[in-house]
Amino acid sequence: xxxxxxxxxxxxxxxxxxxxxxxxxxxxxxxxxxxxxxxxxxxxxxxxxxxxxxxxxxxxxxxxxxxxxxxxxxxxxxxxxxxxxxxxxxxxxxxxxxxxxxxxxxxxxxxxxxxxxxxxxxxxxxxx
Numbered sequence: 512x513x514x515x516x517x518x519x520x521x522x523x524x525x526x527x528x529x530x531x532x533x534x535x536x537x538x539x540x541x542x543x544x545x546x547x548x549x550x551x552x553x554x555x556x557x558x559x560x561x562x563x564x565x566x567x568x569x570x571x572x573x574x575x576x577x578x579x580x581x582x583x584x585x586x587x588x589x590x591x592x593x594x595x596x597x598x599x600x601x602x603x604x605x606x607x608x609x610x611x612x613x614x615x616x617x618x619x620x621x622x623x624x625x626x627x628x629x630x631x632x633x634x635x636x637x638x639x
Contacts, residue, residue, distance in 0.1 A: 560605075560608060563600070563605075563608050564608055567597075567608065567609060567610055567613055568610065570593060570613065571610040571612050571613050574612060574613065574616055577612050577613075577615035577616045577619060578615075578616070578619045579616075581593070586620075586625075590620065593613075593617075594616075594617050594620045594621065594626070597609055597613055597614070597616075597617040598617060598621065598634075598635050599635040599636075601617070602634045602635045602636045603636065
């Protein structure tokens with residue numbers, strides 16, 4: 512079994528790797544229910560905002576300057592995750608939670624060729 516997150520299903524490629532479900536997925540596809548409505552409860556939203564602010568505040572203090580990576584001269588895995596996380600927060604309208612230093616850092620990182628090549632001008636949100 513392998514997980515294919517872009518399809519939101521599990522399928523076994525070893526049994527029949529070319530079989531297709533009528534919807535275009537593998538015929539062994541099992542749809543995963545993705546109910547995110549629990550995150551829309553005001554108390555849960557407030558808790559998540561509080562946690563995001565605390566995390567970003569801690570990370571802001573680790574960042575030497577808005578135009579540098581967190582640890583040294585080269586980006587690390589934490590930089591890759593943090594830039595995407597902050598970019599997503601910006602895309603969903605949560606900029607008010609992001610400290611200015613981290614916002615500047617993210618905009619700086621998003622100008623790098625790696626980000627430009629990977630994203631090709633797209634946002635982190637899927638257009639529907």
